[in-house]
Amino acid sequence: RAKALGKARYKIFDKVMYSETTKLLQLEIDLRRAIERQEFLIHYQPIVCLKTNKIIGFEALVRWQHPKQGLVFPTDFIPVAEEAGLIVPIGDWVLKEACRQLHEWQQLFLENRLTISVNLSSKHLSQSHLNEQISQILQENNLDPRRLKLEITESALLENTQSVTAMLVQLRELGIELHLDDFGTGYSSLSYLHCFPISGLKIDRSFVNRMDINGENAEIVSTIITLAYNLGVDVTAEGIETVEQLERLKVLQCKYGQGNFFSKPLQASAAGDLIAKQVNLASSSKCLSRGKK
Ligand code: C2E
Ligand code: MG
Ligand code: MG
Ligand code: MG
Secondary structure, eight states, X not given: OHHHHHHHHHHHHHHHHHHHHHHHHHHHHHHHHHHHHTOEEEEEEEEEETTTOOEXXXXXXXXXXXXXXXXXXXXXXXXXXXXXXXXXXHHHHHHHHHHHHHHHHHXXXXXXXXXXXXXXXXXXXXXXXXXXXXXXXXXXXXXXGGGEEEEEXXXXXXXXXXXXXXXXXXXXXXXXXXXXXXXXXXXXXXXXXXXXXXXXXXXXXXXHTTTTTOHHHHHHHHHHHXXXXXXXXXXXXXXXXXHHXXXXXXXXXXXXXXXXXXXXXXOHHHHHHHHHHHHHHHHHHHHHHHHHO
């Protein structure tokens, strides 16, 4: 009887396994097609200076416009893309498109201080010509390297080798900023941080979220902000959703913030509207102050 039961279980398990595997294979096939047919798009989320309330730049967040399933979010395809060796072509496209978009905004709004933040997977960092490739993209779009911020996770730093460290140094020497994403969730021993040419830390949203009701989270956020100041690097809070969270972050002197409280990730045109508003406000207040004289 036990044997029969075991067999039945095995069959059920087998079916589940089978359908999971076919799903993954289908996803991989779909992703290859998506790269060929350019089914990706980018949404842009503003990053705000908490002192001035001004947008200082945008984070580029990739989406996949699947012909049947509609809009697919990165957490549902980036891990598969990494496994299947497809993350580099996808990441290349995101880098190019995000830089092209920033250049377009610069032309449209005569605004050249905005930055663009692009997430880079660890597989991408081990591409030996990444620095040359990025230089070329910047040149093609007439962009100052200081306008580009690359976001990498702690685990990407840790799993990696001398060649990655060397690449980070080269990218930083070009003038590109490197920001540690989802900071606080990895295994970072703090002592290793100064070994990398990091320009900023992004506090993971799991800590920012509920920091207004959870003392422990608030403590972690406060510690990361202090750490950033001690290291002499910028600090950005991700996932700000409420005015209470924002107020607390301001008290803690967090420099930058990002989250649905300010704006969800937007289509390029809607992000452009936000830039236009900010540029118009600035020029009308200039006129006002001139009028006063
Ligand atoms: P991330 O880099 O930490 O990006 C922030 C994520 O938090 C985004 O999710 C964003 O939509 C979400 N978010 C922002 N504000 C809020 C908020 O107030 N509340 C909540 N609940 N969520 C908020 P998204 O766009 O789904 O991206 C998820 C992750 O996928 C990113 O996390 C990043 O690790 C990865 N990713 C996105 N685009 C790319 C890409 O082009 N290349 C690579 N390699 N990874 C990417
Ligand atoms: Mg990011
Ligand atoms: Mg993050
Ligand atoms: Mg995240």
